[in-house]
Structure formats: structure tokens, C-alpha cells
Amino acid sequence: MARPLHLPQYFEKEDFKVLYKTHGQKKQGVRLLALRYIQEGKSVKETASLLLKTEYTIREWIHLYAEGGMDSLLSIRAGRGRNSKLSPLDEIHLKDEIASLTNSLKGGRLRAEDIRGLIQSKFKVEYGLSAIYPLLHRLGYSWITARSVHPKADKNLQDSFKK
Secondary structure, eight states: OOOOOOOOGGGTTOOHHHHHHHHTTSHHHHHHHHHHHHHTTOOHHHHHHHHTOOHHHHHHHHHHHHHHHHHHHHOOOOOOSOOOSSOHHHHHHHHHHHHHHHHHOSSSOOOHHHHHHHHHHHHOOOOOHHHHHHHHHHTTOOSOOOOOOOTTOOHHHHHHHHO
């Protein structure tokens, strides 16, 4: 036998369909759609099956709504994924170090391997090469770079050669 649902009194008055249309199929939208199905009379088991979620998840969403209303239902908690090996303050210092290292180069580009060595020497933290790229992306760096200029290049000589 299924456990009884404890729905708040104002549950029936909420228009989950309109809210779902405004939020779309993001994480919040799926939660709204689940409550819409419950509001239409579908069971928790049917709703879970339709949305490819567990019954526990659907009951948890109902509980969130009953306890804290719409704000509680639509708030997605942070905390998924692994924490960075560098603190936010260290990431700011790393960004400054990368900028100064880039400015000190006399031609060529800064490679991920160079940044990996910089992190190891300055912050005493080991990063794999594949972890450097998401870190750089998080810091606002991208692969788009200007063409490098050789340190011994002579601009005037190159221009005279082109003519």
C-alpha cells in the first residue's frame, strides 16, 4: 500500500502548468511538472515513472513544497561535484601569476604544462594535465589566442619583404 501524501491546503490553487511553461525543462521545470502530475491525480509511482525519477525524489519535492512553498521547491542546492584543490583566494593569485608570466614571455605561448608547473611550485598542489583545462576555463581563459610573434622578428624587414 502506498504511503499517503500530505499536501498543503494551497496546493490545489497553485497553477503549476503556467509556472512550468515559464521555467521550461530545466531542473526547476521538472519539479513543477511532477507537482502538476500529482495535482492532476496521478500517483507518486506514475509520476516517477513518467519523469524517470524515483518515488523518493518525487516525495522529496512534495515535502520541499509543503515545507517552504515555491521558493523551497525551486531552489537547487549547490554542493555537487568535487571541490577545487585551490581555494578561491588561491585561484585569484593564480590568475595574477598567469598574467605576469604571460607578460614576461618573449614570444611563444603559455602551455597547460607550464601552468601545471606553476601551480605545483607556487601552491604545492598536484594537478593532472587534464584538470588544468577546466581550471583555466573557470578562471576565464580560453583557447582563442593571437598569433605569437617570434622574439627576433623584425617588423620592418617583414613589411619590406611583402611588397
